[in-house]
Amino acid sequence: MTTLRIKNVKKVYPNGAEAVKGVSVDVEDGELVVFVGPSGCGKSTLLRMVAGLESVTEGEIELAGRVVNDLEPADRNIAMVFQNYALYPHMSVRKNLAYGLRNRKTPQNEIDARVNEAADLLQIAEFLDRKPSQLSGGQRQRVAMGRAIVRHPAIFLFDEPLSNLDAKLRNQMRLEIKKLQRRLETAAIYVTHDQVEAMTLADRIVVLNGGQIEQVGTPAEIYANPATTFVASFIGAPPMNMLEANVTGDALEIEGQSLPFPRSHRGPVRMGLRPERMQINGSDAGLNAEITVLEDLGATRLIHARLGNQEVVLSQDADLPVPSDGKISIAFRPDDVHLFDRDSGRRIDA
Amino acid sequence: MATTELDQTGTTTAARAKPAPSRKSFGGVRIYDHVVLWLGVFLMMGPLVVAFTTSSFDHVLIHRQGMQFGWGGQFAETYSTVLNQQGGFTGEVTGWLMTKNSFILGIGFAVGKIVISMLAAYAIVYFRFPFATAAFWIIFLTLLLPLEVRILPSYEVVQQLGLVNTYTGLIVPLIASATGTFFFRQFFKSIPNELLEAARIDGANAWRFLIDILVPLSKTMMAAIFIIMFVVGWNQYLWPTLMTTDETYFTLVRGIKQVMQSMIGADIPKYNEALAMAMLAMVPPVAIILIFQRMFIKGLVEQEK
Numbered sequence: 001m002t003t004l005r006i007k008n009v010k011k012v013y014p015n016g017a018e019a020v021k022g023v024s025v026d027v028e029d030g031e032l033v034v035f036v037g038p039s040g041c042g043k044s045t046l047l048r049m050v051a052g053l054e055s056v057t058e059g060e061i062e063l064a065g066r067v068v069n070d071l072e073p074a075d076r077n078i079a080m081v082f083q084n085y086a087l088y089p090h091m092s093v094r095k096n097l098a099y100g101l102r103n104r105k106t107p108q109n110e111i112d113a114r115v116n117e118a119a120d121l122l123q124i125a126e127f128l129d130r131k132p133s134q135l136s137g138g139q140r141q142r143v144a145m146g147r148a149i150v151r152h153p154a155i156f157l158f159d160e161p162l163s164n165l166d167a168k169l170r171n172q173m174r175l176e177i178k179k180l181q182r183r184l185e186t187a188a189i190y191v192t193h194d195q196v197e198a199m200t201l202a203d204r205i206v207v208l209n210g211g212q213i214e215q216v217g218t219p220a221e222i223y224a225n226p227a228t229t230f231v232a233s234f235i236g237a238p239p240m241n242m243l244e245a246n247v248t249g250d251a252l253e254i255e256g257q258s259l260p261f262p263r264s265h266r267g268p269v270r271m272g273l274r275p276e277r278m279q280i281n282g283s284d285a286g287l288n289a290e291i292t293v294l295e296d297l298g299a300t301r302l303i304h305a306r307l308g309n310q311e312v313v314l315s316q317d318a319d320l321p322v323p324s325d326g327k328i329s330i331a332f333r334p335d336d337v338h339l340f341d342r343d344s345g346r347r348i349d350a
Numbered sequence: 351m352a353t354t355e356l357d358q359t360g361t362t363t364a365a366r367a368k369p370a371p372s373r374k375s376f377g378g379v380r381i382y383d384h385v386v387l388w389l390g391v392f393l394m395m396g397p398l399v400v401a402f403t404t405s406s407f408d409h410v411l412i413h414r415q416g417m418q419f420g421w422g423g424q425f426a427e428t429y430s431t432v433l434n435q436q437g438g439f440t441g442e443v444t445g446w447l448m449t450k451n452s453f454i455l456g457i458g459f460a461v462g463k464i465v466i467s468m469l470a471a472y473a474i475v476y477f478r479f480p481f482a483t484a485a486f487w488i489i490f491l492t493l494l495l496p497l498e499v500r501i502l503p504s505y506e507v508v509q510q511l512g513l514v515n516t517y518t519g520l521i522v523p524l525i526a527s528a529t530g531t532f533f534f535r536q537f538f539k540s541i542p543n544e545l546l547e548a549a550r551i552d553g554a555n556a557w558r559f560l561i562d563i564l565v566p567l568s569k570t571m572m573a574a575i576f577i578i579m580f581v582v583g584w585n586q587y588l589w590p591t592l593m594t595t596d597e598t599y600f601t602l603v604r605g606i607k608q609v610m611q612s613m614i615g616a617d618i619p620k621y622n623e624a625l626a627m628a629m630l631a632m633v634p635p636v637a638i639i640l641i642f643q644r645m646f647i648k649g650l651v652e653q654e655k
């Protein structure tokens with residue numbers, strides 16, 4: 001079944017800013033959907049409309065089978081985790097967790113049971129009587145999640161919940177969120193601008209740009225078949241190389257060099273190649289380029305090279321040798337080449 | 351060491367605002383600071399000390415020889431008279447009664463100001479109503495219209511409402527507060543919006559948000575404003591003078607004048623009692639400041655976030 005249906009939703013802010021320009025997406029039961037996109041693309045706006053914190057200008061939001069456009073946030077059966085945690089500073093952790101339940105006139109024994117259950121699940125039982133100011137960032141994050149869990153919501157809404165944590169803790173919490181969500185089998189929307197978070201967490205990713213959906217798909221699909229140049233360069237790190245090329249006959253022409261290329265499309269294209277899908281070739285069979293900069297990342301090495309007037313980046317194992325004269329020949333499989341229309345930026349499958 | 355430092359630091363106070371150029375001159379700044387502070391203490395406390403010592407003398411002596419230093423030996427008698435003597439035309443007004451009235455005015459004034467300005471700031475910050483900003487600036491402009499300017503219309507209104515010689519009439523016209531509203535507005539604006547959103551998701555309506563979240567968060571702020579406003583309310587003179595003709599509503603601050611006035615005639619004014627009453631009138635505000643000093647400073651400089 002479908003937990004959440006977003007149908008043709010638009011948002012125009014009172015100042016005229018068109019933040020969301022007609023978005024439709026469904027979240028299935030128990031599914032974790034990640035909204036990802038650059039800053040200002042409207043992902044928070046969309047999430048906040050689901051939460052009921054922003055009004056919907058046009059379209060419908062349907063939660064568990066009923067349209068919730070005009071319902072107050074408290075009546076929507078959602079729970080939200082904010083970037084800055086938004087814990088009530090003057091309340092103990094226990095009261096923070098219980099506050100929503102108390103407002104809904106839940107019986108005290110039920111409140112206690114749920115608070116204790118959430119505290120055990122998140123391993124914050126020992127902090128229940130502390131104030132938020134006496135907790136570390138990671139612990140506050142857990143409390144914020146606890147506050148969401150005790151409500152037993154139909155859907156969790158996360159708005160960049162980890163961006164205030166340091167890198168190490170972020171990775172750890174990311175994993176915990178995923179485990180928790182799996183265990184509770186509750187649908188969730190997770191907003192982030194970090195493509196690594198999106199790839200690792202998501203059952204499905206919704207890539208947003210400029211208030212519109214660029215692509216919806218599983219992380220694997222999006223990685224393997226990006227629908228547009230935007231998605232191609234947004235997902236994956238380091239980002240995909242984009243080269244101006246020309247497909248003629250059975251060959252691919254780049255910067256005056258030509259390679260055999262068995263695709264039916266003809267004409268000028270933008271060609272995408274992931275850095276990790278290119279190798280330095282021993283022979284001269286590939287594209288000839290000249291190394292400009294080397295970046296060592298420990299396990300891998302990024303090789304920046306000039307190919308005619310264009311720049312490319314290769315990523316390869318740090319143990320592999322690099323020619324000392326700086327002249328390389330780049331090899332890749334034709335299947336790893338993504339073709340995009342130069343004007344529309346859309347993928348060409350032919 | 352000393353000469354160069356004093357040259358450097360003794361020039362202007364503006365120089366002190368800059369970070370101390372070196373450790374050496376820091377000591378010099380401290381000497382200078384202490385001199386200034388001691389001068390201030392002397393200027394402020396001197397008259398008080400003299401008033402206190404004088405109040406322990408006989409009023410005839412004071413009338414003949416002016417203010418006194420030293421100890422007059424009539425301390426206990428004078429203060430006990432001031433507190434317990436049944437004064438006024440009706441003979442019902444004691445110092446204790448006036449103290450009670452002063453407390454009612456001081457507390458009512460402070461609490462009223464806090465409640466009103468908090469509600470006003472709440473409306474301005476959290477509710478979208480037409481011309482909210484304009485409303486705020488209009489409230490702010492009332493700073494330019496202190497009670498003294500509008501005293502006649504204010505009196506007229508209170509009198510028409512039949513509130514002359516009531517505590518309501520004494521307190522309510524004074525509690526509108528632009529400064530309080532401004533403080534609360536700034537404070538509410540500094541509270542992250544997500545807190546409101548989290549509370550909305552948690553099912554808090556506007557009233558619950560105010561009571562459960564904003565009021566507890568404003569506690570130190572409220573304490574600071576309470577202390578300031580209690581002192582201001584306690585020291586009110588003009589309005590109580592106008593509003594209360596019934597002696598049982600007189601406050602201490604008014605009583606001082608009364609002591610002097612009621613004795614005019616053949617008698618010599620009871621300077622010692624007037625001074626004693628002035629000293630007594632000072633005790634509660636000073637005590638409150640001393641007791642709540644730490645909370646007061648905390649409220650002004652930091653917020654629980």
Ligand SMILES: Nc1ncnc2c1ncn2[C@@H]1O[C@H](COP(=O)(O)OP(=O)(O)OP(=O)(O)O)[C@@H](O)[C@H]1O
Binds near residue numbers: 013037039040044
């Ligand atoms: N309250 C508002 N009033 C007017 N415009 C707004 C408001 N909130 C957001 N916007 C605009 O709407 C657009 C989308 O904002 P939104 O907050 O949804 O972006 P986002 O994708 O969450 O970005 P980020 O990653 O920086 O959080 C932005 O251009 C922003 O300027």
Ligand SMILES: [Mg+2]
Binds near residue numbers: 045
């Ligand atoms: Mg955002």
